[in-house]
Amino acid sequence: MDEIYRRLAHIFRDVFEDESIAVAPELTAPEVPGWDSLSHIRLILEVQRAFGIKFAAAQTANLKNVGELAELIQAKTAAAA
Amino acid sequence: MTDDLYTSLAWLPAPPRDFAARVKNIDAMPAPGAPCRALAGHALDDNQLGRLGRVIIRAQQQGRDLSPLQPFRLGILGNGTLDLFVPLLVASAARYGFALDCIVAPYGQIAQQAFTPDSVINSSKPDAVLLAVDHRGLPLRFVAGDESAERAAVESALAYLTDIRQAIRRQSGAIALVQTIPPPPEVLFGSFDRVVPGTKRRVIEAINRGIAESVSGTEDLLLDIATLAETIGLGLWHSPALWNMAKLGCDNRCMPIYGEHVARLLAALRGRSRKCLVLDLDNTVWGGVIGDDGLEGIKLAQGDATGEAHLAVQEMALTLRQRGIVLAVSSKNDEAVARAPFQKHPEMRLKEDHFAVFQANWQDKATNIKAIAEELCLGLDAMVLIDDNPVERDLVRQMLPQVAVPELPEDPALFARTLAAAGYFESVAFSAEDRERAEMYQSNARRVALQNQAGDLDSYLASLEMEIVFGPFDRTGRARISQLINKSNQFNLTTRRYSEADVATAETDREVFTLQVRLIDRLGDNGMICAIICRTEADENDSGRTWRIDTWLMSCRVLGRKVEQMVLREILMRAREEAVDTLVGVYRPSEKNAMVRDHYARLGFSKLSEEADGTTIWALACSTEIEAAPMAVRHFGRELAEV
Numbered sequence: 001m002d003e004i005y006r007r008l009a010h011i012f013r014d015v016f017e018d019e020s021i022a023v024a025p026e027l028t029a030p031e032v033p034g035w036d037s038l039s040h041i042r043l044i045l046e047v048q049r050a051f052g053i054k055f056a057a058a059q060t061a062n063l064k065n066v067g068e069l070a071e072l073i074q075a076k077t078a079a080a081a
Numbered sequence: 082m083t084d085d086l087y088t089s090l091a092w093l094p095a096p097p098r099d100f101a102a103r104v105k106n107i108d109a110m111p112a113p114g115a116p117c118r119a120l121a122g123h124a125l126d127d128n129q130l131g132r133l134g135r136v137i138i139r140a141q142q143q144g145r146d147l148s149p150l151q152p153f154r155l156g157i158l159g160n161g162t163l164d165l166f167v168p169l170l171v172a173s174a175a176r177y178g179f180a181l182d183c184i185v186a187p188y189g190q191i192a193q194q195a196f197t198p199d200s201v202i203n204s205s206k207p208d209a210v211l212l213a214v215d216h217r218g219l220p221l222r223f224v225a226g227d228e229s230a231e232r233a234a235v236e237s238a239l240a241y242l243t244d245i246r247q248a249i250r251r252q253s254g255a256i257a258l259v260q261t262i263p264p265p266p267e268v269l270f271g272s273f274d275r276v277v278p279g280t281k282r283r284v285i286e287a288i289n290r291g292i293a294e295s296v297s298g299t300e301d302l303l304l305d306i307a308t309l310a311e312t313i314g315l316g317l318w319h320s321p322a323l324w325n326m327a328k329l330g331c332d333n334r335c336m337p338i339y340g341e342h343v344a345r346l347l348a349a350l351r352g353r354s355r356k357c358l359v360l361d362l363d364n365t366v367w368g369g370v371i372g373d374d375g376l377e378g379i380k381l382a383q384g385d386a387t388g389e390a391h392l393a394v395q396e397m398a399l400t401l402r403q404r405g406i407v408l409a410v411s412s413k414n415d416e417a418v419a420r421a422p423f424q425k426h427p428e429m430r431l432k433e434d435h436f437a438v439f440q441a442n443w444q445d446k447a448t449n450i451k452a453i454a455e456e457l458c459l460g461l462d463a464m465v466l467i468d469d470n471p472v473e474r475d476l477v478r479q480m481l482p483q484v485a486v487p488e489l490p491e492d493p494a495l496f497a498r499t500l501a502a503a504g505y506f507e508s509v510a511f512s513a514e515d516r517e518r519a520e521m522y523q524s525n526a527r528r529v530a531l532q533n534q535a536g537d538l539d540s541y542l543a544s545l546e547m548e549i550v551f552g553p554f555d556r557t558g559r560a561r562i563s564q565l566i567n568k569s570n571q572f573n574l575t576t577r578r579y580s581e582a583d584v585a586t587a588e589t590d591r592e593v594f595t596l597q598v599r600l601i602d603r604l605g606d607n608g609m610i611c612a613i614i615c616r617t618e619a620d621e622n623d624s625g626r627t628w629r630i631d632t633w634l635m636s637c638r639v640l641g642r643k644v645e646q647m648v649l650r651e652i653l654m655r656a657r658e659e660a661v662d663t664l665v666g667v668y669r670p671s672e673k674n675a676m677v678r679d680h681y682a683r684l685g686f687s688k689l690s691e692e693a694d695g696t697t698i699w700a701l702a703c704s705t706e707i708e709a710a711p712m713a714v715r716h717f718g719r720e721l722a723e724v
Contacts, residue, residue: 014101014128014132017135038162038164041162041165041327041329042128044326045128045333046128055322055326056322057326060326061326
């Protein structure tokens with residue numbers, strides 16, 4: 001899980017162009033400047049690319065916070081392994 | 082990078098390692114136009130293009146100076162999420178010298194935007210409007226088996242698109258760039274879809290044909306996305322998941338090539354297509370090296386895989402010439418040697434009179450391409466160089482960044498396809514003059530005199546980060562040394578052939594000094610590129626010891642990089658250690674080594690004598706100091722005295 005958060009931090013800083021973002025499980029979209037529907041798509045695309053996984057639309061639409069995203073990634077990567 | 086030619090933009094050089102840092106730097110520059118264009122010229126993926134595009138957009142919003150990028154305002158009308166494409170389009174357009182300003186219609190509003198005079202699109206007075214509508218954005222009904230329903234569907238879709246185009250023209254004065262529609266890969270019956278009227282496949286194909294016919298003869302232009310998507314693969318292009326999730330009209334991996342095709346069309350519209358193809362010869366136009374392999378040895382035959390690959394390059398050059406692209410040659414060769422295949426080889430498709438200019442010499446290619454452009458009165462930005470040698474490509478890119486130089490894969494089978502995929506000659510019209518242009522340029526394969534060197538060669542050489550590695554002949558290098566000795570024809574001062582056993586003997590002979598030389602640079606390891614054999618002789622007057630250079634040969638791939646100078650420097654240093662006073666060089670002319678006739682003169686030797694057969698003897702005092710060239714030096718396999 002630590003590894004997932006480490007990689008997520010890298011992706012978040014890249015997508016939102018903000019080196020100071022602290023990626024934690026409780027982080028939500030309204031707390032990150034620029035996290036709108038468009039950058040959400042970019043975020044999902046980058047996560048898919050970085051972890052080599054694919055999400056279904058329903059899975060990404062209802063994520064409450066970064067913690068749920070990380071759990072989804074863990075489930076997907078575990079299934080792929 | 083993926084291995085896919087199209088989606089990875091494989092003809093563009095790989096992005097610099099510090100791409101992210103460079104983008105960040107651009108964000109702080111007061112006038113970032115030129116670095117934006119330079120960075121956009123790499124094979125960027127969708128994420129990288131997006132980053133660069135956002136930085137350019139920010140510079141536009143802040144009113145920073147983006148020259149020499151030229152402003153172009155593009156309205157975009159379409160279905161799907163277009164905003165995500167905008168930064169990618171902006172970065173792709175920078176590759177072609179545009180500062181693109183995209184005006185995107187609000188989601189789903191196509192007709193409203195086209196017909197309303199004061200809509201966002203119309204009131205922005207765009208230079209062009211991109212009509213990015215796919216099958217989901219057209220009023221289509223598919224009724225399999227119903228021919229009249231097919232006709233009605235096609236007619237209504239075409240009428241809709243035509244109405245929108247005309248409204249845009251009327252309201253904003255802009256020309257329209259109309260996309261064809263990539264058919265979705267899902268079939269109804271299977272192969273039978275193409276037979277049954279009213280299927281998606283049939284209807285969409287008929288619409289695409291109709292779009293092409295309807296723009297013909299108008300100022301509006303076709304952007305053939307259907308063909309692009311089919312080339313890449315419809316299954317990759319259409320991503321149901323990304324459409325459902327984000328209404329993305331294509332998979333994100335297809336976005337870079339999509340942006341490239343849009344930008345390419347804008348460049349063609351502005352008359353910025355390239356006009357001249359400069360061809361390298363050895364291992365590009367034919368397989369092998371004419372100077373070493375000879376007429377019989379180069380690969381050109383039908384039935385030979387390598388030969389056919391190079392013939393495909395020739396075919397492509399010929400068809401380009403027929404549509405008005407001027408051809409020229411730039412080859413590192415003796416001129417007579419380079420022209421021989423055009424005159425004598427039966428399999429050659431290209432002939433001398435297909436070329437406007439024929440440059441075969443030993444000068445660097447940047448200088449030659451500049452001379453070709455000047456002779457043809459074309460700008461450097463009209464030139465394309467196709468060359469299998471990565472160092473030549475890199476040199477021309479660095480010294481003449483305006484010239485397009487496609488990266489080429491190892492396998493020559495893909496040369497022609499790569500050149501076509503790069504789209505340098507994208508055109509929006511084809512006239513009688515085009516057909517005659519190649520002739521207008523007087524295809525007499527003339528040679529033009531070189532003026533000044535094209536740029537600062539020394540700083541380019543320094544940028545190559547070369548490392549030269551010297552060592553004596555040894556067991557490891559033996560096979561390669563012997564191969565070089567028996568194969569090298571052009572850069573070979575004496576053309577003496579020695580067997581592997583002879584080479585082995587030389588390794589331990591105390592009267593013989595040997596040197597094998599490797600060259601490594603930023604672009605890779607060139608391997609062993611030079612072999613030297615010197616034999617010790619007592620001077621006749623007993624005034625000192627002499628080394629006679631029995632063999633000096635080099636690979637032509639590393640010419641023009643001051644390797645000769647460094648090799649001589651090394652020989653002189655070793656000679657001084659061995660208390661040798663004089664270095665004697667011999668040039669024995671052969672049919673193929675005219676290029677090194679003045680080798681020793683160039684290196685500062687004085688001529689001692691000349692024999693009837695043209696053999697010349699040269700001498701240099703071992704106390705001579707030779708200036709170091711810009712490369713690191715490493716030694717192996719020899720105990721070195723402290724210098």
